[in-house]
Each structure stands twice: as structure tokens, then as C-alpha cells.
Amino acid sequence: MLDSPYTDLDRPPLSQEALTRALVRPEGLWSRLSVVDRTGSTNADLAQAARDGAREGAVLIAELQLAGRGRLGRVWTAPARSGLTFSVLLRPPVPVARQGWVTLLVALAAASAVRRVAGVDVRLKWPNDLLAGERKLAGVLAERVDSAVIVGMGLNVTVRSEELPVPTATSLSLENAECADRDPLIRAVLREIETHYREWVAAGGDPDACGLRPAYVAMSATIGRDVRVELPGERILEGRATGVDASGHLLVTADGVERAVSVGDVVHVRAT
Incomplete structure (x- = not known):
């Protein structure tokens, strides 16, 4: 399924040189961009x-990823040059307790860019999916490595x-x-990530001071819905998703009690 019968005319390669010229600049966030x-x-x-x-600010884009994975080791596959598969290296100078917002920030930035460039009504499923309707369009995975x-x-x-x-x-x-050209899409996504990231860092990681939390809530497909949260040990939490807290945890109210659920606690979150 990874190899594709379609030609470069159907799925042209990305240009590392062109993207570097457009996105890497001395005063910018992105310090190095590679396409493999x-x-x-x-x-x-x-x-x-x-x-x-x-x-x-290092950015790595792969035309084909052979061992891609999502949260909890779930497999993520796509034919060569059929999507945007990339990672960025960040070293956020904000309190560790607020760094849970990185996943949500990147998801929000990507959704905003795709909505603007492609004209698709993208919504955010907490914690890391971009949806078109009820179907998954993209996934985000954040991993801590030392201070990065x-x-x-x-x-x-x-x-x-x-x-x-x-x-x-x-x-x-x-x-x-309206647009399924990967070049303008990746440019828009990386520029949007840079804008949101700089504002968030300038606010010391405070999601309210930089407007990150209200922007995320406005685009959420999870908040305001009844959800079934699958937790480790086959435990289930059912209730209404009411918001996200200052650390990026999902707030779920069940039987009048509000509980904060972290990304690390969750196996699945499903609307009911």
C-alpha cells in the first residue's frame, strides 16, 4: 500500500531548495529544512x-515514511508523495507544565492553514487529530527528548x-x-505554526494570554459533546467534554464532577 502506481505528474516531489528559500530566514523560527x-x-x-x-527550528519532511506511528504506537501509512509527513524540533522556553499545549498548538495551526488554503472545514478532535466531518484527515504526535x-x-x-x-x-x-498542492500547504502550515508558537512563547506558555485556548475551543469537534473516554486498565469515563485546562488537559464532567484527563491517560476519546 506504500508504493503507488501514480506518476510524478500526479504527485510531484517537494523542492527542498524552494521551501528553504521561502521559510528559513535569520530571524525566523525555522533554522533548517530538509526533504528526504x-x-x-x-x-x-x-x-x-x-x-x-x-x-x-529544524524541519524534516519525508516523501515516504516507512515506520510512521501515531499515539500509543498506532501505525500511520500513506503512499509516497500523497501527503505531508513532517516533524519539527522545538525547544520551548516555557514551564514544563504548560508544554502539553504544543500538540494542540500545532494541530490548531495546521487546521487554520488548511482551512484557509484548501477551503475544507477542518475541526480538531482532542488531543491530536484533524477531522473533516467525522473522518480523520491528519494526526499530530509530540514527544519529549531531553529539553526538546x-x-x-x-x-x-x-x-x-x-x-x-x-x-x-x-x-x-x-x-x-480547493487546493491539494502540497507546496503551498506546507508553507502555510509551517508559517501558521511559527506565528502561534512565537505568540505562545512570548506569553510564557499562558494559553489565555496569547489567545490559544479560545482559538482551540472555537475549532474543537470534541468540546461540547458527550464523550466516552477509554482509560488504561479498561476503565471508562463517560460525560460531557466541557473544555481544556491551562495544561491542555481535556475537561470532562460526569455526574456533576469535572475531571481533567491528560494525553498520557487516554487510550481513545469517542463522541457518543
């Missing part, structure tokens, strides 16, 4: 780079119905996007 034909995992590659002392945070994303762009890894997934093409 294939790799096992962009997150794993940047994690090693972080251990080796790479500076903040590696954030990876896989966005389905031109994946066709017969290439979808699961029937609950979708792509921009399948959603009749």
Missing part, C-alpha cells in the same frame, strides 16, 4: 538530532479512497479541497 525521499520515522530522526544538540519537543504530523492530501489505511480516514482530495 524516504525514512523510517521523521520523529525518530529529529529525536536523534535533538540528542546530538540540533538547534530549535519533537512534533510530527501526517496530513492526507491526495490519498485516494482505495489507498486509505482505514475507512474512517479521508484526504483533502476526497473532501473536494
Whole structure:
């Protein structure tokens, strides 16, 4: 399923040189941008780079990822050049307790960029999915490596119905996007991430002072709905998702009691 019969005319490669010229500048967040034909995992590659002392702002884009994964080790696959598969290296100078917002920040930035460029009504499923309707369009995975945070994303762009890894997934093409060109999409996503990240860092990681929390809530497909939260040990929490707290935890109210659920606590969150 990873190899594709479609040609470069259908799915042209990204240009590292063009993207570097557009996105890497002395005063900007992005310090280095690389495009590789294939790799096992962009997150794993940047994690090693972080251990080796790479500076903040490294971006790695893979045309084909052979060992991609989502949260809890779930597999993420897509044919070569059918999507945007990339990771970024961040070293947020904010309190660790607020760094849980990194995943939500990147998801929000990507959703905002895709809505603007592609004209698709993207919504956010807490903690790390981008949805078109009820189908998954993209996933975000953040991992801490020493003092760094590696954030990876896989966005389905031109994946066709017969290439979808699961029937609950979708792509921009399948959603009749106004734009399914990966070049303007990745430019818009990285610029949006930079804007949100700089504002969040300037506010010391406070999601309210920089407007991050209200923006996330406004685009959420989870908040305001009844949810079933699957927790480790086959425990279940059912209630109404009412918001996210200052650490990015999901707030769920059940039987009049509000509980904060962290990303690390959750196996699945499903609307009921």
C-alpha cells in the first residue's frame, strides 16, 4: 500500500531548495529544512538530532515514511508523495507544565492553514487529530527528548479512497479541497505554526494570554459533546467534554464532577 502506481505528474516531489528559500530566514523560527525521499520515522530522526544538540527550528519532511506511528504506537501509512509527513524540533522556553499545549498548538495551526488554503472545514478532535466531518484527515504526535519537543504530523492530501489505511480516514482530495498542492500547504502550515508558537512563547506558555485556548475551543469537534473516554486498565469515563485546562488537559464532567484527563491517560476519546 506504500508504493503507488501514480506518476510524478500526479504527485510531484517537494523542492527542498524552494521551501528553504521561502521559510528559513535569520530571524525566523525555522533554522533548517530538509526533504528526504524516504525514512523510517521523521520523529525518530529529529529525536536523534535533538540528542546530538540540533538547534530549535529544524524541519524534516519525508516523501515516504516507512515506520510512521501515531499515539500509543498506532501505525500511520500513506503512499509516497500523497501527503505531508513532517516533524519539527522545538525547544520551548516555557514551564514544563504548560508544554502539553504544543500538540494542540500545532494541530490548531495546521487546521487554520488548511482551512484557509484548501477551503475544507477542518475541526480538531482532542488531543491530536484533524477531522473533516467525522473522518480523520491528519494526526499530530509530540514527544519529549531531553529539553526538546519533537512534533510530527501526517496530513492526507491526495490519498485516494482505495489507498486509505482505514475507512474512517479521508484526504483533502476526497473532501473536494480547493487546493491539494502540497507546496503551498506546507508553507502555510509551517508559517501558521511559527506565528502561534512565537505568540505562545512570548506569553510564557499562558494559553489565555496569547489567545490559544479560545482559538482551540472555537475549532474543537470534541468540546461540547458527550464523550466516552477509554482509560488504561479498561476503565471508562463517560460525560460531557466541557473544555481544556491551562495544561491542555481535556475537561470532562460526569455526574456533576469535572475531571481533567491528560494525553498520557487516554487510550481513545469517542463522541457518543
